[in-house]
Amino acid sequence: MRPGGWGRALLALGLVAAGGLAACKERPAPAQAPPAAAGPRVIPIRAKKFSYTPNRITVKQGEAVVLEFTSEDRKHGFKLPELGLRADIEPGKVTRVNLTAPRAGTFPFACDLFCGDGHEDMTGELVVQP
Amino acid sequence: MSFDDQRRDFLKLLGIGGLVYASGLAGVGRLGNALAAKGSTPAAGDFFFLQLSDTHWGFQGPPNPDAATTLKKTVEVINQSPKQPDFIVFTGDLTHTTDDPAVRRTRMKEFKEIVAPLKVKTVHFMPGEHDASLDAGEAYREFFGALNYTFDHKGIHFVCVDNVSDPKGAVGSKQMEWIAADLAKVDKDAPIVVLTHRPLFDLYPQWDWATADGTRVIELLQTHRHVTVFYGHIHQENHHMTGDIAHHAAKSLIFPLPAPGSVPKRAPLPWDPSSPNHGLGYRTVAAQKKGTAFDLTELGLNGAKA
Numbered sequence: 389m390r391p392g393g394w395g396r397a398l399l400a401l402g403l404v405a406a407g408g409l410a411a412c413k414e415r416p417a418p419a420q421a422p423p424a425a426a427g428p429r430v431i432p433i434r435a436k437k438f439s440y441t442p443n444r445i446t447v448k449q450g451e452a453v454v455l456e457f458t459s460e461d462r463k464h465g466f467k468l469p470e471l472g473l474r475a476d477i478e479p480g481k482v483t484r485v486n487l488t489a490p491r492a493g494t495f496p497f498a499c500d501l502f503c504g505d506g507h508e509d510m511t512g513e514l515v516v517q518p
Numbered sequence: 519m520s521f522d523d524q525r526r527d528f529l530k531l532l533g534i535g536g537l538v539y540a541s542g543l544a545g546v547g548r549l550g551n552a553l554a555a556k557g558s559t560p561a562a563g564d565f566f567f568l569q570l571s572d573t574h575w576g577f578q579g580p581p582n583p584d585a586a587t588t589l590k591k592t593v594e595v596i597n598q599s600p601k602q603p604d605f606i607v608f609t610g611d612l613t614h615t616t617d618d619p620a621v622r623r624t625r626m627k628e629f630k631e632i633v634a635p636l637k638v639k640t641v642h643f644m645p646g647e648h649d650a651s652l653d654a655g656e657a658y659r660e661f662f663g664a665l666n667y668t669f670d671h672k673g674i675h676f677v678c679v680d681n682v683s684d685p686k687g688a689v690g691s692k693q694m695e696w697i698a699a700d701l702a703k704v705d706k707d708a709p710i711v712v713l714t715h716r717p718l719f720d721l722y723p724q725w726d727w728a729t730a731d732g733t734r735v736i737e738l739l740q741t742h743r744h745v746t747v748f749y750g751h752i753h754q755e756n757h758h759m760t761g762d763i764a765h766h767a768a769k770s771l772i773f774p775l776p777a778p779g780s781v782p783k784r785a786p787l788p789w790d791p792s793s794p795n796h797g798l799g800y801r802t803v804a805a806q807k808k809g810t811a812f813d814l815t816e817l818g819l820n821g822a823k824a
Binding site: 467469470496497499500501502503504507508509511513 | 647
């Protein structure tokens with residue numbers, strides 16, 4: 389080993405250990421996880437020509453959720469007429485739609501901002517379980 | 519006796535033949551509207567015009583293997599008719615949409631060239647969302663002129679309403695003011711025909727078959743006694759009443775779509791080689807009773823009653 393080699397090795401070991409400790413600190417212990425009642429469940433939905441991902445969203449009747457939309461290309465719309473929901477989905481922004489489904493059923497939704505050849509295919513459905 | 523025969527007899531009993539009343543009839547009259555529109559026989563009217571819709575020039579795909587010739591053949595069939603209409607209206611989606619502005623303009627230019635040989639030289643065009651939503655109607659205006667306008671013909675006031683150049687499918691406050699100002703100049707008893715692309719009422723908003731602020735437009739129209747609306751967009755015949763206002767959707771000349779909400783997806787119906795008209799067609803609209811009633815006759819691609 390070259391002069392100073394042990395010192396560098398010890399320093400590296402220390403950094404790894406420190407990093408490991410830091411990582412342990414950042415990783416929340418199960419006991420410290422926020423309680424489920426802290427807020428509504430967030431459901432991320434990505435919009436792009438000409439689809440939503442996911443395009444089938446399942447919630448429980450009466451469950452408070454937040455549909456969190458982002459667009460990967462251009463401005464899109466979200467319209468779910470039977471529950472009176474609609475929103476613009478713009479690139480670079482997160483659009484949040486609060487939803488507490490009042491009744492069970494399957495409710496279609498669609499893009500209501502004409503977005504090109506395939507716009508008519510940009511649909512999905514919300515499944516509300518009893 | 520076939521269902522159509524029974525329907526015709528029923529209409530005779532009602533004493534309304536094939537007339538589609540624009541307004542002024544309640545109960546039985548409204549029932550007559552819907553039935554008569556489907557089973558009418560042509561009657562001599564004050565005049566008649568043709569409604570063509572949703573030609574989608576530029577579309578290619580299995581739903582219409584004859585897409586390159588459907589419109590051209592229709593022009594030939596119309597020209598061969600011994601009795602020519604006073605005018606023709608195209609209620610939107612003249613061209614199929616494209617992201618490429620140059621291709622959009624090429625399609626519009628080709629569309630104009632295809633319909634130019636029509637013997638009838640008075641042709642009124644309307645935009646659909648495929649023509650005008652991606653560029654707020656810029657290309658459409660270059661080729662066809664104003665997105666909304668009025669004209670008068672033999673005592674009937676026609677109002678062409680743009681509910682597509684806003685991609686939200688809205689008429690918008692500015693055009694709403696324009697409609698209100700125009701209607702204010704028209705006698706309350708004068709016959710009014712509205713030409714537009716999307717349904718003004720909520721036919722099936724789950725499929726975007728509606729106009730975002732259509733309720734307000736209908737409220738404006740309800741200030742007049744004899745209003746009839748002709749529209750396209752849904753690629754099928756449909757008849758609906760909002761109060762005393764009759765709304766009539768026309769078939770397409772490119773592919774039919776399923777009945778509202780009848781299937782999970784609003785995908786084109788498959789091409790049926792054995793069907794003579796493939797669910798496509800157009801209609802004659804004969805003005806009766808000084809424009810307070812209309813006799814609709816649905817025609818197939820061959821120009822025969824469908």
